[in-house]
Amino acid sequence: MSWQQKPILVGGLSLSGGLWLWWQLQATAAESGELLVWLVIALGSGLWWLRQRSRPRPIPAHIATPVARAEVEQAIALAREGLQVLAVEAPDSDRQSLEQRLTALPAQLDRQADRIVLLGGRKVGKTRLLQTLQTADWAAGWQWQEIPDSLQPEQQTASVRQALTADLILFVVAGDLTDSELHVLQVLRDARAPLLVIFNKLDQYAPSEQVDVLQQLRQRLASWLPAADVVAAAADPAPLKVRQQQPDGSVREQFEARSPDLTALSERLAIRLTTERPALAWATAWRATEQLAADITAALQQVRRDRALPIVERYQWLAAATAFANPVPVLDLLATAAIGAQLVIDLGAVYQHKFALAQAKTLASTLGALVAKLGLVELSTQAIASVLKTNVVSYAAGGAVQGLSAAYLTRLTGLSLMEYFQTADPSAELNPTQLEQALQTVFQTQQRATVWQSFVRAGLARLQGTPAATESPAT
Ligand SMILES: Nc1nc2c(ncn2[C@@H]2O[C@H](COP(=O)(O)OP(=O)(O)OP(=O)(O)O)[C@@H](O)[C@H]2O)c(=O)[nH]1
Ligand SMILES: [Mg+2]
Structure with a gap:
């Protein structure tokens, strides 16, 4: 179904400038036809191939055989590549101590175990x-x-x-x-x-x-x-x-x-x-290398997280403003789904998962279906309504529950995507099971009352600041 066939959605979305803009971009992309799609896919697979070469290969967890020297050398090379990825993605990051540990590793292969x-x-x-x-x-x-x-x-x-x-x-x-x-x-x-x-x-x-x-x-x-x-x-x-x-x-x-x-x-x-004296030293060097690789990965994930969170927040407030201005449940869902595809693309870019629009839509709708299947729409709507009720809120307009729910669901979707991208292989097929796990993990961590309360408070402050809010009756 094309965007032109969704007049309600278009009407709703056009109320928000930012949304309108990216919707336009999507429409243009769709119109330029297959060639562009293929170009995007070709570009994407090229990047996947490049990235595949630099991905650390997982080491089977249950191998107890002695560590070979060549294995350590390979692990050191992978750690070096990891550090290069970090340098490219975050040139300003502090990598000095990681660099020092890396430099010290080769010598550890030749030391006497003691x-x-x-x-x-x-x-x-x-x-x-x-x-x-x-x-x-x-x-x-x-x-x-x-x-x-x-x-x-x-x-x-x-x-x-x-x-x-x-x-x-x-x-x-x-x-x-x-x-x-x-x-x-x-x-x-x-x-x-x-x-x-x-x-x-x-x-x-x-x-x-x-x-x-x-x-x-x-x-x-x-x-x-x-x-x-x-x-x-x-x-x-x-x-x-x-x-x-x-x-x-x-x-x-x-x-x-x-x-x-x-x-x-x-x-x-x-x-x-x-x-076994040399082999014992290799095994020690291997463990040090693995630890370094884990620390490099953690640093990279932190950098990506710092970039991804503002993106999630941007879309979440966009969703809030849209649903708040048009508090029709169906529209809310549609609008959130539309945001979903672009959210997938933007977050994917941060985590080096490149998506063509069609792929992003598939992923967004899979995620949407999971959210519905797990009953998260009802759960979050109820939680938000009850926070609104129990807090003395001087201002709670009719669309507040819808607006905040749309924001919350967008946030949940975004955080789950981050969780999923962190571990998923960019070149592999979409893995719905892993996606569902990510969604459940994130939903569980968001379940504390204080999380809901601060979310609602921040959301209301946002909604009050939007032009649409001033038109709605206060209670
Ligand atoms: N029957 C018997 N007793 C032993 C043997 N080895 C140690 N013990 C006794 O076990 C007790 C504890 O021995 P330690 O060598 O202090 O044991 P540890 O593991 O260092 O103890 P902590 O450091 O306090 O946890 C002592 O009373 C030892 O005499 C053994 O082979 N046979
Ligand atoms: Mg003792």
Whole structure:
């Protein structure tokens, strides 16, 4: 359906200067026919291709194999490209510390791995292990560190972050895994951190159980950790109670000290520290690179967000003014939908998703259908009406609810598009599921009463400032 076939919409829109202008632009684009459309599509795909080349490729989350040197080099190259994108999109941004971190990365590939940390729950034997292990011959040249209280809930994140800066993590448990131990292990696995799991306090189990517990541990971790890297130990075994039959027939009980059993652990550690030393450093460099890439992405998203928000606000108040002046529900929806297509194009440009008009319309109407499907029109209209009622508003014209609802729905649409563009692949087909998720995420974050109240307050101030507002009766 062309714009000319929507006289009500045209009438409504022409009340707003800005809307009229872009509607004209759209009409012109439509009239210049297919050639222009193809040109836009061709241009768009060219840009997609260019962008595809510079997009960081996602790294499979569940790979625990050792990190190869070439992989780190590739990751560094991608981080460098990311930083270039940031420089192009935001030449004035402060990139000095990011640049410095990038420059320092290649040298990290050639450094000697030298840091080992012990991580684990309370009283599992970290200190005892550290005291004994660090005195071994093969341990010379390595710095050892225990992260105390590392699995306490309030400290877990910081402990894990600290542990991930080391070259090798010794994760100490004293039996089958607890939920929190398993959770931390999964985080370490996803970060591809070199790891050795130590099953300490082996002596606390009867000899018949010892093999079973070790076996069970190995099995639970088997999908990503080699069995050789789950090792049993007894850093400080409890003294053994010995009963001795005396010559006079009486039985005497006494405690016999036992020496630590760290044989299997020491053997495995000695092998890894000598043969894997370069690879351990690569893995550390890889984690540093990934962190840098994440920080670059965050900086870029912030820049884009700062650009996108004013666009959303512009369209939201445009929608408010239009619906306020023409408080006919159908018109409101139509007007908001019309704004939607242009909003898609403008926001898409910020997030490097280029759209032809037809594509933008499809996306806008998909979004409109989702808004309707989720019942957001009713929900927001009711919320706004109730805020208007409960607040002592000296001025609340007939069209206020419609105006504010149109503004709110436009805002919701805009913020959802931002959320969607942030993660969606610009070259991929429209993904309605992802779009719906974005919409729901954004709607949920907007659900606090204070958000509604400040929105309504800002909206009323806006509407009062528009010429249309002065014509409407105040109550
Ligand atoms: N039975 C037995 N006890 C052990 C073993 N290793 C350590 N312990 C005991 O467990 C207790 C805690 O040992 P630590 O080395 O202090 O454990 P930790 O993990 O450093 O403890 P926190 O730092 O306080 O969380 C001490 O009483 C040790 O003697 C072991 O292999 N067998
Ligand atoms: Mg300790």
